[in-house]
Amino acid sequence: xxxxxxxxxxxxxxxxxxxxxxxxxxxxxxxxxxxxxxxxxxxxxxxxxxxxxxxxxxxxxxxxxxxxxxxxxxxxxxxxxxxxxxxxxxxxxxxxxxxxxxxxxxxxxxxxxxxxxxxxxxxxxxxxxxxxxxxxxxxxxxxxxxxxxxxxxxxxxxxxxxxxxxxxxxxxxxxxxxxxxxxxxxxxxxxxxxxxxxxxxxxxxxxxxxxxxxxxxxxxxxxxxxxxxxxxxxxxxxxxxxxxxxxxxxxxxxxxxxxxxxxxxxxxxxxxxxxxxxxxxxxxxxxx
Amino acid sequence: xxxxxxxxxxxxxxxxxxxxxxxxxxxxxxxxxxxxxxxxxxxxxxxxxxxxxxxxxxxxxxxxxxxxxxxxxxxxxxxxxxxxxxxxxxxxxxxxxxxxxxxxxxxxxxxxxxxxxxxxxxxxxxxxxxxxxxxxxxxxxxxxxxxxxxxxxxxxxxxxxxxxxxxxxxxxxxxxxxxxxxxxxxxxxxxxxxxxxxxxxxxxxxxxxxxxxxxxxxxxxxxxxxxxxxxxxxxxxxxxxxxxxxxxxxxxxxxxxxxxx
Numbered sequence: 366x367x368x369x370x371x372x373x374x375x376x377x378x379x380x381x382x383x384x385x386x387x388x389x390x391x392x393x394x395x396x397x398x399x400x401x402x403x404x405x406x407x408x409x410x411x412x413x414x415x416x417x418x419x420x421x422x423x424x425x426x427x428x429x430x431x432x433x434x435x436x437x438x439x440x441x442x443x444x445x446x447x448x449x450x451x452x453x454x455x456x457x458x459x460x461x462x463x464x465x466x467x468x469x470x471x472x473x474x475x476x477x478x479x480x481x482x483x484x485x486x487x488x489x490x491x492x493x494x495x496x497x498x499x500x501x502x503x504x505x506x507x508x509x510x511x512x513x514x515x516x517x518x519x520x521x522x523x524x525x526x527x528x529x530x531x532x533x534x535x536x537x538x539x540x541x542x543x544x545x546x547x548x549x550x551x552x553x554x555x556x557x558x559x560x561x562x563x564x565x566x567x568x569x570x571x572x573x574x575x576x577x578x579x580x581x582x583x584x585x586x587x588x589x590x591x592x593x594x595x596x597x598x599x600x601x602x603x604x605x606x607x608x609x610x611x612x613x614x615x616x617x618x619x620x621x622x623x624x625x626x627x628x629x630x631x632x633x634x635x636x637x638x639x640x641x642x643x644x645x646x647x648x649x650x651x652x653x
Numbered sequence: 654x655x656x657x658x659x660x661x662x663x664x665x666x667x668x669x670x671x672x673x674x675x676x677x678x679x680x681x682x683x684x685x686x687x688x689x690x691x692x693x694x695x696x697x698x699x700x701x702x703x704x705x706x707x708x709x710x711x712x713x714x715x716x717x718x719x720x721x722x723x724x725x726x727x728x729x730x731x732x733x734x735x736x737x738x739x740x741x742x743x744x745x746x747x748x749x750x751x752x753x754x755x756x757x758x759x760x761x762x763x764x765x766x767x768x769x770x771x772x773x774x775x776x777x778x779x780x781x782x783x784x785x786x787x788x789x790x791x792x793x794x795x796x797x798x799x800x801x802x803x804x805x806x807x808x809x810x811x812x813x814x815x816x817x818x819x820x821x822x823x824x825x826x827x828x829x830x831x832x833x834x835x836x837x838x839x840x841x842x843x844x845x846x847x848x849x850x851x852x853x854x855x856x857x858x859x860x861x862x863x864x865x866x867x868x869x870x871x872x873x874x875x876x877x878x879x880x881x882x883x884x885x886x887x888x889x890x891x892x893x894x895x896x897x898x899x900x901x902x903x904x905x906x907x908x909x910x911x912x913x914x
Contacts, residue, residue, distance in 0.1 A: 522682070
């Protein structure tokens with residue numbers, strides 16, 4: 366097989382991109398919409414070849430690309446799956462993405478994968494473990510790695526620090542970048558009753574390389590409010606407002622619209638990205 | 654109150670709760686207005702839904718044959734007996750065919766396991782590595798090698814399935830299940846799967862051709878593949894078999910080694 370041509374370096378701009386999902390790939394290839402950048406789920410491209418890779422190579426040739434993982438299970442007490450990490454490394458070498466990320470969570474224990482973004486206790490032990498894991502990943506990939514704060518539906522009684530301190534310390538100590546999911550901050554602020562603005566203020570703003578936005582759903586008929594990070598709806602008004610606060614703190618930052626369930630027409634995602642772009646524009650104007 | 658659990662113990666307890674084995678970890682969950690077990694149940698449901706959705710995606714023909722309700726019950730039992738062992742969901746579900754064979758409720762559906770095998774092989778075919786087919790120069794050079802030492806490297810997307818049921822006919826019927834279902838006593842079918850362009854292609858093979866390609870895929874010599882095929886059908890003709898493989902771009906190398914890259 367002939368060696369593929371190297372890709373041109375394409376940094377992700379401080380504009381609003383969209384998460385590229387299977388139902389839209391064909392249209393994106395045919396129509397080349399003016400999207401500033403795309404993000405894909407890394408594991409969807411863990412297969413060795415085939416149509417998915419052919420499409421991604423064409424997209425990478427024309428658009429900046431971010432690889433966003435959901436399966437590395439960074440915070441598992443068991444240790445990293447080195448085969449998973451090696452596959453990610455090959456994918457990174459193949460596509461030379463501008464950004465590579467995964468989540469501050471765990472998903473595997475005792476060889477069983479729960480294939481979910483499960484919450485870590487905000488303890489010193491979990492923090493120390495996450496710091497060493499992120500360093501291990503950055504060493505293996507030979508580049509900066511981003512970690513994302515996740516939505517959660519419970520917290521642990523033996524937590525020793527607030528989530529915001531856990532995230533900020535992890536980024537500071539491991540020297541990684543932060544993928545700040547503003548929707549997840551909002552969801553957790555409702556689920557765990559904290560001030561989301563205070564959370565944003567506690568973040569290491571210089572390390573925020575990317576922002577995620579998505580829609581949540583609300584659980585009804587419960588004695589307390591509970592939001593689920595469903596990625597199935599438009600971004601909520603309160604989250605747009607919190608996004609403006611995040612931009613004011615971090616400056617213009619690459620922003621991604623995520624939609625993973627009940628995926629609508631591409632136009633709906635482009636319109637959501639447009640709403641983010643308006644706010645990025647206002648942020649740029651404010652600092653100019 | 655006992656000492657706070659270490660991370661490993663907490664995660665094991667959390668997994669036990671999510672898998673429905675024990676809710677003991679609830680003692681360390683802050684209920685904050687809800688029962689701690691109700692909060693754990695949210696994760697139990699999302700984990701179950703994710704894995705069931707992954708199986709539904711990997712096994713569309715099985716789903717079409719048995720319907721959503723039966724499928725989801727089967728998926729629930731399957732994931733507890735064969736938990737996911739990989740952060741990449743594309744690997745989850747590979748043992749479903751064997752699981753179906755052992756399911757008492759599926760005993761009357763003998764064909765179902767083979768339909769599951771075909772669904773799974775289609776996924777493997779779609780995700781296989783890419784490879785360039787051999788060119789004419791290479792093929793001409795191969796013609797000079799004695800057939801008893803010539804071996805063929807097939808495209809990584811090539812997969813084979815032999816069934817005592819009309820599995821491909823049934824699979825195709827599942828794509829638009831209307832009208833009478835195919836007869837299950839319609840005879841055995843041998844299926845070749847490969848990738849054509851970006852799509853998964855499937856074709857029925859006669860038993861001798863199937864045997865020949867099976868031997869070639871096993872990296873046996875062309876002479877022994879031919880011999881094995883003629884045991885199935887003494888009128889088997891090697892030439893059209895190789896010509897079709899070449900024409901579909903499914904031969905990626907010739908070698909005279911027993912194993913080759």
